[in-house]
Amino acid sequence: MEKLLELKNVHVSFNTYGGEVKAVRGVNLQLDKGESLAIVGESGSGKSVTSKAVMRLLPAKTSKIKEGQILFEGKDLVKASNREMEKIRGAEISMIFQDPMTSLNPTMTVGKQIMEGLRKHQNMSKGEAKERAINLLKLVGIPNPEVRVQEYPHQFSGGMRQRVVIAIALACNPKLLIADEPTTALDVTIQAQILDLMRDLQEKTGTAIILITHDLGVVANLAQRVAVMYGGTIVETGTVDEIFYKPKHPYTWGLLASMPKLHAESKELLAIPGTPPDLLNPPKGCPFAARCPYAMEVCVEHMPEAYDVSTSHKAACWLLDERAPKVEPPEEALVGGAR
Secondary structure, three states, rough: OOOOEEEEEEEEEEOOEEEEEEEEEEEEEEEEOOOOOEOOOOOOOOHHHHHHHHHOOOOOOOEEEEEEEEEOOOHHHHHHHHHHHHEEOOOOOOOOOHHHHHHHHOOOOOOHHHHHHHHHHOOOOOHHHHHHHHHHHHOOOOOOOHHHHOHHHHHHHHHHHHHHHHHHHHHOOOOEEEEOOOOOOOOHHHHHHHHHHOOOHHHHHOOOEEEEEEEEEHHHHHHOOOEEEEEEEEEEEEHHHHHHHHOOHHHHHHHOOOOOOOOOOOEEEEEEOOOOOOOOOOOOOOHHHHOOOOOOHHHHHHHOOOOEEEEOEEHHHHHHOOOOOOOOOOOHOOOHHHO
C-alpha cells in the first residue's frame, strides 16, 4: 500500500495559567491510501489534539507543535504556511466534527455551505456547484435533495445534519477524511446508519479515514487498524483483530474489559481504577503505570519502547521485554474468550 500520512515523534503542548500541558508526547502513526484507522482512548488521552494537529486547527496563541513531523504525501504540514494549509483543508484533508449543529452555519442554507468549498477549491460556477451539492445530498441519503438543498440546518434532524456535514467533507473528493467522534450525539439506530454510510462511501470513493472515538463498538464496525492512546502517547497499534483478540497492553485490556457484554453473568460494568496522568507534570515512565496492576519498578522510571508483536502489531509495554514475568490478559479483556 502507498503511504498517505505519517506522524513522526509529534509533540503538542498548550500554554495555560497552570503551566505547560504536554497533551501529545511523541506520537508515531502511519496511514496508507484508502485505509481506515481508529484512534481510541478515554477522554483527555490526546486523540482530538492529534487530529487537529494534522489539520493545523489548534489555537495559534495557546498551542504549539513543539517537535516532530506530520508528512502528508511526503509534505511536512508542520512547516506549511497558513495559505498552503487553506488549500489543503477541505480539498485534500477534510474533517467531520462531533456536533453537527455547531459545525453548520445556522444563517446559511445547507446547499450554500456545500457549495462554498466547491467554488473555492474547484472553481465551479454557481450552477455547477449547486448541481454537485444536490448529488452529494443524494449520495449521503438525504431524501428530496432538490428541495432540501434550499433548507437551513435547523430544519434537519440530528442524523440528517450529520449526513450534511459528511456531504460537505466529501465535496472536493479529499484523500483523507478525519471523523472526530462522528456518532457521539446520535442515538444507536442513527449511529448505525451513519457508520454504514461512511463505510459505503469509503468503498465508493477510496478516501482514507481516521476515526477518533472512545467507542470500541464503532471501531469494530468501521476500522481496519487501531491505535490505542493514553496520556498523550500511543500505547498499542495493530489490526482490528489483533487489538480485539490478541491485545498486549494492560490499558487495552482495561478498555476491552469495560465493554458491555451481551451474555455477561454480572450486570456490573468493569472500570479501570484511578485517573489519567496529569499532563502538566507527565510521568517519566509509562503513563499507565500508576493504574496498572502489573506495573514494575522499571515502568515507573522509564518510558517503554514500542515492542514488535508482529509485522502489524506493536505495544509499548515493559511486559513484552524478554526479562519481564509472563502475564496473561484477564478473561474479561478477551473477546470471545480467545487467548
